[in-house]
Amino acid sequence: xxxxxxxxxxxxxxxxxxxxxxxxxxxxxxxxxxxxxxxxxxxxxxxxxxxxxxxxxxxxxxxxxxxxxxxxxxxxxxxxxxxxxxxxxxxxxxxxxxxxxxxxxxxxxxxxxxxxxxxxxxxxxxxxxxxxxxxxxxxxxxxxxxxxxxxxxxxxxxxxxxxxxxxxxxxxxxxxxxxxxxxxxxxxxxxxxxxxxxxxxxxxxxxxxxxxxxxxxxxxxxxxxxxxxxxxxxxxxxxxxxxxxxxxxxxxxxxxxxxxxxxxxxxxxxxxxxxxxxxxxxxxxxxxxxxxxxxxxxxxxxxxxxxxxxxxxxxxxxxxxxxxxxxxxxxxxxxxxxxxxxxxxxxxxxxxxxxxxxxxxxxxxxxxxxxxxxxxxxxxxxx
Amino acid sequence: xxxxxxxxxxxxxxxxxxxxxxxxxxxxxxxxxxxxxxxxxxxxxxxxxxxxxxxxxxxxxxxxxxxxxxxxxxxxxxxxxxxxxxxxxxxxxxxxxxxxxxxxxxxxxxxxxxxxxxxxxxxxxxxxxxxxxxxxxxxxxxxxxxxxxxxxxxxxxxxxxxxxxxxxxxxxxxxxxxxxxxxxxxxxxxxxxxxxxxxxxxxxxxxxxxxxxxxxxxxxxxxxxxxxxxxxxxxxxxxxxxxxxxxxxxxxxxxxxxxxxxxxxxxxxxxxxxxxxxxxxxxxxxxxxxxxxxxxxxxxxxxxxxxxxxxxxxxxxxxxxxxxxxxxxxxxxxxxxxxxxxxxxxxxxxxxxxxxxxxxxxxxxxxxxxxxxxxxxxxxxxx
Numbered sequence: 001x002x003x004x005x006x007x008x009x010x011x012x013x014x015x016x017x018x019x020x021x022x023x024x025x026x027x028x029x030x031x032x033x034x035x036x037x038x039x040x041x042x043x044x045x046x047x048x049x050x051x052x053x054x055x056x057x058x059x060x061x062x063x064x065x066x067x068x069x070x071x072x073x074x075x076x077x078x079x080x081x082x083x084x085x086x087x088x089x090x091x092x093x094x095x096x097x098x099x100x101x102x103x104x105x106x107x108x109x110x111x112x113x114x115x116x117x118x119x120x121x122x123x124x125x126x127x128x129x130x131x132x133x134x135x136x137x138x139x140x141x142x143x144x145x146x147x148x149x150x151x152x153x154x155x156x157x158x159x160x161x162x163x164x165x166x167x168x169x170x171x172x173x174x175x176x177x178x179x180x181x182x183x184x185x186x187x188x189x190x191x192x193x194x195x196x197x198x199x200x201x202x203x204x205x206x207x208x209x210x211x212x213x214x215x216x217x218x219x220x221x222x223x224x225x226x227x228x229x230x231x232x233x234x235x236x237x238x239x240x241x242x243x244x245x246x247x248x249x250x251x252x253x254x255x256x257x258x259x260x261x262x263x264x265x266x267x268x269x270x271x272x273x274x275x276x277x278x279x280x281x282x283x284x285x286x287x288x289x290x291x292x293x294x295x296x297x298x299x300x301x302x303x304x305x306x307x308x309x310x311x312x313x314x315x316x317x318x319x320x321x322x323x324x325x326x327x328x329x330x331x332x333x334x335x336x337x338x339x340x341x342x343x344x345x346x347x348x349x350x351x352x353x354x355x356x357x358x359x360x361x362x363x364x365x366x367x368x369x370x371x372x373x374x375x376x377x378x379x380x381x382x383x
Numbered sequence: 384x385x386x387x388x389x390x391x392x393x394x395x396x397x398x399x400x401x402x403x404x405x406x407x408x409x410x411x412x413x414x415x416x417x418x419x420x421x422x423x424x425x426x427x428x429x430x431x432x433x434x435x436x437x438x439x440x441x442x443x444x445x446x447x448x449x450x451x452x453x454x455x456x457x458x459x460x461x462x463x464x465x466x467x468x469x470x471x472x473x474x475x476x477x478x479x480x481x482x483x484x485x486x487x488x489x490x491x492x493x494x495x496x497x498x499x500x501x502x503x504x505x506x507x508x509x510x511x512x513x514x515x516x517x518x519x520x521x522x523x524x525x526x527x528x529x530x531x532x533x534x535x536x537x538x539x540x541x542x543x544x545x546x547x548x549x550x551x552x553x554x555x556x557x558x559x560x561x562x563x564x565x566x567x568x569x570x571x572x573x574x575x576x577x578x579x580x581x582x583x584x585x586x587x588x589x590x591x592x593x594x595x596x597x598x599x600x601x602x603x604x605x606x607x608x609x610x611x612x613x614x615x616x617x618x619x620x621x622x623x624x625x626x627x628x629x630x631x632x633x634x635x636x637x638x639x640x641x642x643x644x645x646x647x648x649x650x651x652x653x654x655x656x657x658x659x660x661x662x663x664x665x666x667x668x669x670x671x672x673x674x675x676x677x678x679x680x681x682x683x684x685x686x687x688x689x690x691x692x693x694x695x696x697x698x699x700x701x702x703x704x705x706x707x708x709x710x711x712x713x714x715x716x717x718x719x720x721x722x723x724x725x726x727x728x729x730x731x732x733x734x735x736x737x738x739x740x741x742x743x744x745x746x747x748x749x750x751x752x753x754x755x756x757x758x759x760x761x762x763x764x765x766x
Contacts, residue, residue, distance in 0.1 A: 046692075047692060047701045077686055081718075113719055213673065214671070287597070289753075293762040299762065302460075303459065303460055303494065306495065307599065310428040334430070335460055335465070379676040
């Protein structure tokens, strides 16, 4: 499982004291090759953390030798000092492992607007480098948790090669390009351009289609590193599908562990004129607080779905909208449909299907309900 | 105060049994003239309730003789039967008061997707017509409440004439053109075109600038009726200002009584390149759940303000953003500013100022915090 499932990678996770709880907070992933090919996608938030600015630049070369990650501080909105701290962190990794700092990506997560305590982080980097092992993937996955209640790992692959990955993310969870910290590794022998194509295609229908709370992060990063250590060069489509499977698995784990959530909600939009319309409608429903409260209360309140659809610019006729909740078509032709008392919403997973009857495009976006626990978790302390 | 402050109007509010609580739920406002000039603005939600479809058509003639309003049911997403019920309601008012049904506006508010019980509503209309008095404005304001904890009325005016109004609204409170039910009356002698201009100008900077929960209603309606009974024809600017004052007063009352809210938050965006940019940024902050939770927790978490700004297309440089909370500039130049411990957020009202440093445009949008009470109120039962 996770980032050391693929041959050619070592990883570690250690506690450096960035978190006041003493929990692990520094992770390191190293690619020992022979290939160093890599690709990355980053938040489309225009306010970007220092590590995002750094890593975005670093990955343009198509090679990464290592990724250093910390929880306990986002290093976002920290000015020139924050960027220097990111640079110093990459330099320290390069120095310890005799790498090129220009091929070391940096990821940070935690509170925005606070400088990282470098007097703790630098010794943490030293400890992580010393702890690197070929089965350190799980320790790394644990060290990047913030408000996550569980660590998230996944694996897929083909004959003689694997794709593995880890992810963190529980709040400020709405995709621009990506929506959290994710590191994927593979021992397949795949050039950087193909990695990039596979990664962008996979994130487009996985991480980009989860939207827990509508709040896009300043730090979202998804990296994919290939060691080539398996010696296998899979067909492009097969490789892309394995990347998609791992991304989809991790994305669903993120939704399943979202802050304070009690329900995982699939918003299925069907019959849209095109994909853009379908996505706009799905996201409008997913971000509607009244809808999210209704699902929390297990109330099949389809009127809130229709009022969310009505705020979009998508092609539809209000008198031809159908809505099903867990398979019961409670709204037909824009008005009352089947008996709402037939809807059973007792489970964790709820499926809301909105049929626009304007074409053939369909998408599914995953979101969560809105709960008192979400409010508590995000008001009781800074995060 | 309220809709009978102006001469030439009668009003009533009665209980017809639409609400299970037995509280008043039918209101009637009648213009006895001599003028019947009127204007209206309506929700821009594309899913529109039957009474919105009816009243929008009726007001195009520039005249209204009466407005019949009910709480206890929105008559939205109710198909052809719902539209017939709206029509029947207007016809009943016309029959009782010997008016033209084509000059009777209808407003409804309550649960979406349920047919109005006409066997209760029609006798309610009869009772309201029988109860009409020249001081019935307060009873009318009380009868249009849904989850409102208080009824909302306001008055302004000039020498010999007044503008008065009533409003309801506590949830699904985000403006398209309007955002709730509002009836304004004046005894000034003002033609319909001037009423329309004054009303659109006023709603643009008042109701359109409150955004409690980002959820746009299917039923929003603001009507302005002029009786001319004062015999005074005020200057256009003076009249428009009185309309604006009443709208602003009612809008602030709506925010102050929003479902479950503990804080009224003024989002002041300054230094924007243009008004559209300023509004986009203000609304992005106002709708950010993490920001709203932070204010609830009295946490001056300015990082959440910056990440909300970063999702907009407005003109700004991330390194030149300043943010003040209750006057303390906690973020300067996109990074840490004054000590966040200096911020006192103990009061009901919180002012968040975002300076884009990209121009001279400024707007203020009012919103609320996100609370466990909001979740409870909107998940515990259908509304």
